[in-house]
Amino acid sequence: MRDIFWMGDSKKRLLEFPTDVRRKIGYALAEVQAGETPGKTKPLRGFSGVYEIARDHAGDTYRTVYVVNLDELIYVLHCFQKKSTRGIKTPQKEIDLIRRRLNMAKEHAQTER
Numbered sequence: 277m278r279d280i281f282w283m284g285d286s287k288k289r290l291l292e293f294p295t296d297v298r299r300k301i302g303y304a305l306a307e308v309q310a311g312e313t314p315g316k317t318k319p320l321r322g323f324s325g326v327y328e329i330a331r332d333h334a335g336d337t338y339r340t341v342y343v344v345n346l347d348e349l350i351y352v353l354h355c356f357q358k359k360s361t362r363g364i365k366t367p368q369k370e371i372d373l374i375r376r377r378l379n380m381a382k383e384h385a386q387t388e389r
Contacts, residue, residue: 277309281349281384283377289355290340297331297338301355304329308342308350322371326353326378339366341374347385353377 290298304314308327320326325345331338337358343351354374358366 278311278344278348278350280305280309281351281381283351283353283381284373286340286352286355286377290352293338293355293357294333297333300331301329301338301340305340305342305350305352308344320366320374323374323378326374343378343381346381347388349385349388351377351381351384353381 290301293301304317307314308317314329316331317327317329320328320341326341326343329340329342339354339356339358340352341354343353354370354377356370358370
């Protein structure tokens with residue numbers, strides 16, 4: 277089992293999700309730790325090695341974004357509720373935060389070697 281490293285406030289945000297969503301995402305992350313690819317997981321467009329777990333609940337969509345190809349850790353980059361009412365595209369402010377945290381995760385992985 278690989279360990280999870282939570283970037284920024286990602287764990288705090290996940291804990292704010294509805295209970296059912298937290299359980300489903302937690303189970304999916306446990307599968308990732310075991311080296312499996314959970315259902316409803318897809319690569320995040322525009323990134324290499326970054327994946328997104330999406331879960332719907334009561335008409336809302338909750339997302340957890342993580343990367344597995346850095347060092348021996350799984351880096352959870354961001355957890356958020358998609359609030360946009362237009363399409364399925366991830367809002368730019370979320371993409372920008374994911375990109376910053378990915379760079380921070382890469383730096384962390386380099387210093388851990």
